[in-house]
Amino acid sequence: MNFLFISKWGEILDLVYAIQQEGNKVKMYIDYPPAREIGYGFVPKVRKWEKHVDWADIIIFDYVGYSKVATELKAQGKLVIGGTEYTDRLEMDRNFGQEEMRNLKIKILGYREFFTTDDAIQFVKQNPSKYVIKPSQEMQDYKQLLYVGQEEDGGDVIRVLKAYQKTWGNELGHFLLQKKVTGVEVSVAAFFNGKEFIKPINITFEHKKLFPKELGVSTGEMGTSMFWTDENPIFEATLKKFEKQLAKDNFTGHIDINSIVNGSGIYPLEFTSRFGFPQIQIQRAGIAEPIGNMLFKIASGQSFKIATRKGFQIGVYMVVPPFPYEDKKTFKMFSKDAVVVLKKEMKQGLHPMHLKLINGEWLITGDSGIVMVVTGTAQTMKEAQKLMYNRVSNVLVNNSYYRTDIGDRWASDFDRLWTWNLL
Template identity: 70%
Template sequence: MKKDKQKNNTEIKRNFLIVSRWGETLDIAVAILNEGHDVKMYIEDKPSREIGYGFVKKAKDWKSHVDWADVLIFDYTGYGKTCSELRAQGKLVIGGTEYSDMLELDRNFGQDELKKLGIKILPSKEFFNFQDAIDYVKSNPNSYVIKPSGETQEYKQLLFVGSDDEGLDVIRVLKAYEKSWGNDFGNFQLQRKVKGVEVSVSAYFNGKEFIYPINVTFEHKKLFPKELGVSTGEMGSSMFWTKDSPIFDATLKKFEKSLAKGGFVGQLDINCIVNGNGIFPLEFTSRFGYPQIFIQRAGITEPIGNMFYKLAVGESFKINVRKGFQVGAYMVVPPFPFEDKKSFELFSKDSVIVFKKELKEGIHPMHLKKINDEWLITGNTGIALMVTGTGLTMKDAQRMMKNRINNIIINNVYYRTDIGDRWSDDFDRLWSWGLL
């Protein structure tokens, strides 16, 4: 009886309205559309609005389609108040709350909430001008991480991880930022740097409780292999799903009551540094992670539209996932990770993505449009594709991903070739610390 009910639930055609900040969720829109649902996508950022043309129906004003939608999906932070208001009107919404927005956007608030729940955090201090921060480092010599807050944190290349034990490299960077940004930088944090394994845990929340299994992700943030070059936000990730995690129990699990109070629906992720001395949370992502959601989708074996519907109605269920590992790498073109309209138009705009063989499984469209069934790069940042692979071992997943990448031709493309290579070392250390 239960199986028939589930089968009928997946076959019901629904209307999904996706409200996107920068068009990041095109892949999700296409996946839900291919599952037989109706999808409309609105993109807030004007230079990004061509993303998705030819792939999915576009909405010029999302508010005029609210009554049409069975499920609304908000793909970024900052919409929390709107999501709560829509829920109060009886709408089914995947998205944040004002509380969950604050966890991500206000670093100090997030750290204070961790402290309230008795979770150990790294020493950090907020600053509103560079000179105060420089004086602080001189008075408290140590290695630090510079972390922009608010809107400035979207410029991932501004995050700086110091390596000098006296903080001399941090002082030099602060002086450079002062010259280039002046008073426009906004507030920022200096956080004490510790050595260990960087790992994030995340789980989906249905408005009342976390849904299992838990996702464990290892991000690769620098532009070049071996963690060289500028910080991009992310170039790819490796991950696995697990029914339990000591890191999750020590961090996110403790937020269940706070999230339920506001009716949060979606994914919450916390990035941590872990070592033999413990688990040190760094920052929250209270929305889909990018590219995390696309690599997760490679490991989720149930229709993603149906999974989102079950979350939005508050159903308690287990997500069906693959055993083993998933990996994914962004394929990008100039000027990524920077914004330079002239370079983008010169090197990348309307570049065609060519497939040697017409195989598109594990190929996730990012900032693309479709004309005459050809995939063309659009937007303004140069993120073309996310390519994923799965396998019972990390090497199997990497092999699948690399084979798929080798089937693709994009002019001027670059990508990380080492996504997942750290796993053997990370596994040994996490296992020895009892964190797996």
């Protein structure tokens, strides 16, 4: 089949490359100009994706913001993996996402939407507690603005808001203050074929901070562990309740709800109504059928069960400077065109991210410093973790860094989830 990929940042290279290796023809477009070298030498690239619509059997969008054109293409009879206006809004407008959950009688945490830091500061002073600062809409891509409060009286949240006021001013846009609760952070995700969720569903545990033991800046993602299952109480209490609305919307793609769960309940936090990164790379390690064919069946509305591997999948980002920051000078000095060297030939479990292929060598490109996702899959989390880090040790990338504790939380997370009857 012919697959046309429209990518926001180039994050989807591994999926494009895998589908090409399965015997399909692919073409890849990247919207962000500094990332357009990504994939060179791996897959065919195009500069005007619109010219290739007639060529494509299936068109895949990897980010929010393309819902209008995706819907138009569906109306023309094209097979599409991508968001709708409704699913885009679920992710990008946090307030809308929370209200949709409330309308479906899903228990949510108390929150308040703000348009100025002054109003938010005044609210915390009048209602002292632990809060999470959550930027909304286009600002939520700035992961460094997400702040999880630690002090009972909200004093640290007030200090952070005052700092944002000085550095961002009115550019911070509107944001939420959400009550903080403690527990296990877990995501439930599934593919949707326009009519229903496709089983099995995916249970995911993200590691968002830059350093081990959840220290440092929030990066969005440094690594993830997961497993597949046909049934799960968290799924039934959250994502499953959106099935009728997603069917009404003819959504074909992937959607995820992230929650905090504890002995008192399940508290959904936010949506990802597209592929997650590195979630899709790690999912691919656990899918036991050609993923191009799987996506074709989803886009064409077929009912089926995804063939997945038993046990656990785990993945970690290998990154280089300036990740997770934007600094073109640092990237050019330390990382641009650096070569990825393998001690011994081994491509299994290595998922290229911001790379190009020159004379058979993998070179770092783009501007963010994300090199690859390294994965492992096994019957137990410990075995999958060991395999993953063995593969990491086989990769030589100058100035690279990664977290060394992805999967360590599983033992305690499992005990608590089991105690709370959530597995």
